[in-house]
Amino acid sequence: MKIIEKTLILQGEINKFTVPNLLNRWEKYTSQKLEYIDLEKVISIDSAGVAFLDVIQLKNQDSFRKLLNIPINISQTIKTFSSLEITVEAIKRERSGFIENIGNSFFKYKEAIVDISYLTTEVIFWSFVGIFNRKGQRKDSVIQQSILIGMEAIGIIGSLSLIFGLIMALQSAALLRQFGTEVFLADMIAVLMVREMGPILTAILVAGRSGSAIASEIATMKVTEEIDALKIMAIDPIRYVVVPKFNAITLCMPLLVTLSMIIGISGGLLISIFYLDLSIVTFVTRVLEVLTFSNILIALLKGVVFAWAIVIIGTYFGFKVEGGAEGVGKATTASVVASIFAVIVLDAIFSLEYLGG
Amino acid sequence: MKVPIISVKKIVAKYGENTVLKDVTVDIFPNEITVILGGSGCGKTTFIKNILQLYKPFSGSIKIFGEETVGLFPEEFNKILEKIGMLFQNGALLNSVNIFDNVSIPLEQHTVLPAEIIEKIIKVKLNLVNLGHVINLFPSELSGGMKKRAALARAIALDPEILFCDEPSAGLDPITSENLDNLILKLKEQLNMTIIIVTHELASIHRIANRIIFLDEGEVLFQGTLAEAKNCGIQEVEHFFEVGKFGD
Numbered sequence A: 001m002k003i004i005e006k007t008l009i010l011q012g013e014i015n016k017f018t019v020p021n022l023l024n025r026w027e028k029y030t031s032q033k034l035e036y037i038d039l040e041k042v043i044s045i046d047s048a049g050v051a052f053l054d055v056i057q058l059k060n061q062d063s064f065r066k067l068l069n070i071p072i073n074i075s076q077t078i079k080t081f082s083s084l085e086i087t088v089e090a091i092k093r094e095r096s097g098f099i100e101n102i103g104n105s106f107f108k109y110k111e112a113i114v115d116i117s118y119l120t121t122e123v124i125f126w127s128f129v130g131i132f133n134r135k136g137q138r139k140d141s142v143i144q145q146s147i148l149i150g151m152e153a154i155g156i157i158g159s160l161s162l163i164f165g166l167i168m169a170l171q172s173a174a175l176l177r178q179f180g181t182e183v184f185l186a187d188m189i190a191v192l193m194v195r196e197m198g199p200i201l202t203a204i205l206v207a208g209r210s211g212s213a214i215a216s217e218i219a220t221m222k223v224t225e226e227i228d229a230l231k232i233m234a235i236d237p238i239r240y241v242v243v244p245k246f247n248a249i250t251l252c253m254p255l256l257v258t259l260s261m262i263i264g265i266s267g268g269l270l271i272s273i274f275y276l277d278l279s280i281v282t283f284v285t286r287v288l289e290v291l292t293f294s295n296i297l298i299a300l301l302k303g304v305v306f307a308w309a310i311v312i313i314g315t316y317f318g319f320k321v322e323g324g325a326e327g328v329g330k331a332t333t334a335s336v337v338a339s340i341f342a343v344i345v346l347d348a349i350f351s352l353e354y355l356g357g
Numbered sequence B: 001m002k003v004p005i006i007s008v009k010k011i012v013a014k015y016g017e018n019t020v021l022k023d024v025t026v027d028i029f030p031n032e033i034t035v036i037l038g039g040s041g042c043g044k045t046t047f048i049k050n051i052l053q054l055y056k057p058f059s060g061s062i063k064i065f066g067e068e069t070v071g072l073f074p075e076e077f078n079k080i081l082e083k084i085g086m087l088f089q090n091g092a093l094l095n096s097v098n099i100f101d102n103v104s105i106p107l108e109q110h111t112v113l114p115a116e117i118i119e120k121i122i123k124v125k126l127n128l129v130n131l132g133h134v135i136n137l138f139p140s141e142l143s144g145g146m147k148k149r150a151a152l153a154r155a156i157a158l159d160p161e162i163l164f165c166d167e168p169s170a171g172l173d174p175i176t177s178e179n180l181d182n183l184i185l186k187l188k189e190q191l192n193m194t195i196i197i198v199t200h201e202l203a204s205i206h207r208i209a210n211r212i213i214f215l216d217e218g219e220v221l222f223q224g225t226l227a228e229a230k231n232c233g234i235q236e237v238e239h240f241f242e243v244g245k246f247g248d
Ligand SMILES: Nc1ncnc2c1ncn2[C@@H]1O[C@H](COP(=O)(O)OP(=O)(O)OP(=O)(O)O)[C@@H](O)[C@H]1O
Pocket: B015, B020, B038, B039, B040, B041, B042, B043, B044, B045, B046, B047, B089
């Protein structure tokens, strides 16, 4: 490549491999204004080569006249791949500002709360209707969903509750022993497991297992146009897909919470027998004494409310999915984070009830 | 006698127990447009995936640019892949980035071209598939046919020496489809590309095909030039060229 009298003379192959070097070398001559590019000795050109010619012409826009001696075999190629005559939009690299984002998310939350309330009424309505009229639901789906949500979670919820019971008992046992009040371990574990740990531990695990599964299932169905297919067949997707899960979780959650409470308390029992040398009878009597019927009822109610929040939030994020497969992942993650957050906030609201007593 | 650019010998492809390609032997010649024909499910996509090692054949030999590729280390095969473009049957655009970035991926991965050149190339390629106006949109915001065309722009971003297109015109209207054929002819003539296309559109085959490979139930029923195909004496093949349909 050389420049003679305002003419850039190119030779050989002008392609994606030679262009970076050519452009580098050309930068040295940028002070000179070009009028022509001579292509007589060019053997071949590809689209990167044509783009190179375009760039040089644009940089000499004021002085440039034309391409000279274009070999026949490359003239069509230049015509096809030249960008000089096409007008396309400018490329946007969108990144909205911080303040803008805050504003946007405020509106998003407002919208989300409206959507979620609407969704909740719809789900509860259809699940109530479903008791009398089973049309429009997947066959046997409640049983199948109950097995998925309930049976398969028993192992993990059981073992985690046991571990939690053991940890809490061990942590407190040493302390209680100092004051000679070992016997209160039973009261403590029972109250903690029933009022707090049972429902919340179960809810967090259910959010992780079933909430995410609900969100990803619905999001996938949406992305692959299955939801649209249901709509075309005049089937309400909420009734068909969500209501069975809602019913199943309403059925399973109290059982899972009960399981968690019993196993967690058993963890405490183990510690008090083997570490604090209490007798089983003392422990069980104290537990039964301290727990009231309303304690247990509220715990189960809590469990059901948490479960509803998990289903509704999973469904909400599932239906909100945007884009393709990668949207499914985002929806799933968002639903798990949001439902665990919601569970803890709801739990805080429930705790207000204990302020009085 | 021409030297084949891709030479496939006796490949067998299986999905589990299901044998999809039985002993396929074909040659693909440089600077020609080869059309692969065959009924739905006969193994056309599998055949292409075998050549590109997206799905490894059970047995057989595949030579590309004269080099045996079966058993090649991935790093070595990647060097061959840099000279090959592929338009997937479902487009397979990356959903998380916009159209511009989709087309820029191969350019940024395999060249050291400066950004201003890359930008020009992308604009031209998108313009060639009539998508200059959607440069900033995301794949999920495009129609099926638009996705296909954007995916074609990505496949030709690097001016590959060999281009595979799995049903490029499925879902396109006749005019867009004809434009696409013209583009494919230009790519062949002006950039000396070798192009392998799966298509069932009879009109399109007449416009562009140099050579035909006709697959049936995993076997090569016919291979040869377009002219030969029309009078080859094989009932299924002639039948297809008469009515443009497979079977009865
Ligand atoms: N990932 C896979 N796993 C198992 N079997 C598969 C897979 N992909 C394809 N097959 C089977 O291989 C056979 C050939 O499929 P292939 O996709 O190659 O057909 P095709 O000729 O491209 O069809 P079409 O024209 O419908 O695209 C089919 O019977 C299909 O069931």
